[in-house]
Amino acid sequence: MSYSVGQVARFAGVTVRTLHHYDEIGLLVPGERSPAGHRRYGDGDLDRLQRILFYRELGFPLDEVAALLDDPDADPRAQLRRQYELLTARIEKLRKMAAAVEHAMEARRMGINLTPEERFEVFGDKDPERYAEEAEQRWGGTEAYAESRRRAARYTKADWQRMKAEADDWGERYAALVNEAEPPVGGRAMDMAEEHRRHISSWFYDCPYEMHRCLAGMYVSDERFKAFYDSMAPGLAEHLKGAIEANAARHTT
Numbered sequence: 001m002s003y004s005v006g007q008v009a010r011f012a013g014v015t016v017r018t019l020h021h022y023d024e025i026g027l028l029v030p031g032e033r034s035p036a037g038h039r040r041y042g043d044g045d046l047d048r049l050q051r052i053l054f055y056r057e058l059g060f061p062l063d064e065v066a067a068l069l070d071d072p073d074a075d076p077r078a079q080l081r082r083q084y085e086l087l088t089a090r091i092e093k094l095r096k097m098a099a100a101v102e103h104a105m106e107a108r109r110m111g112i113n114l115t116p117e118e119r120f121e122v123f124g125d126k127d128p129e130r131y132a133e134e135a136e137q138r139w140g141g142t143e144a145y146a147e148s149r150r151r152a153a154r155y156t157k158a159d160w161q162r163m164k165a166e167a168d169d170w171g172e173r174y175a176a177l178v179n180e181a182e183p184p185v186g187g188r189a190m191d192m193a194e195e196h197r198r199h200i201s202s203w204f205y206d207c208p209y210e211m212h213r214c215l216a217g218m219y220v221s222d223e224r225f226k227a228f229y230d231s232m233a234p235g236l237a238e239h240l241k242g243a244i245e246a247n248a249a250r251h252t253t
Helices: 005-012 016-024 043-057 062-070 076-109 116-123 132-139 143-154 157-179 187-203 209-221 223-230 236-252
Strands: 039-041
Touching: 005 016, 005 039, 005 043, 039 043, 043 062, 043 076, 157 187, 157 236, 187 209, 187 236, 209 223, 209 236, 223 236
Parallel strands: none
Antiparallel strands: none
16 A cells, blocks of 8 residues: 555645655655656655654754665664664653753742742752642642742742751751651650741741641651651651651640
8 A cells, every 4th residue: 555645744744845855855755656656655665754753853864864764784673772762861851851840830830939940959859849739729728828928939049048958957967866766755856846847937837836737647648748758767757747746745735
């Protein structure tokens, strides 16, 4: 079976003019002609077109595409492996680009007025607003959420750097405390839980003890928060929950 240039253009998603150009430069010469002299494309032509479009999608210029396809020493299996490697690399690049755009949208939604370069410099791949949409769904109507947005909109790059430095320092010290087997009800653990609560109140919204208890429950019930805290030290999320509850009890009873 063979196909006309118009049919090939439609199901390949290219223009007739593109196919004419490929023919003129010798990149894709149809294997057949109709009695009237019209181009007719066979299965082998379509296979070659598919490979041409693949390399074009990856940004290869036409002369390099021709060299890749017409190399007499090329192993078809090696070419397929090469295509697979290139496609995998492209997917990973696009995944990272999509993640960067997603973080930018989240940051804008939460009022973080930083350029993409500044956000990457400050947060790297640990943007604190990566769950902004879910936060809005959960708490969008609360005063705490509104206050967090108001504050975030005022922060400069230096503010975010200072906030992150404080959080990182706290994380390192709490991880050390957990590794030293300090119990959650111990004085040092409760003091650090209080420091955690004050950090939230200082940077985001007023966090009274009852609200801090609720957050502690989420740190172990939500797998993403649990994974974040447990990445600092195994069992840290559960340990912090206990310390927050003990600290709240000593301040409210």
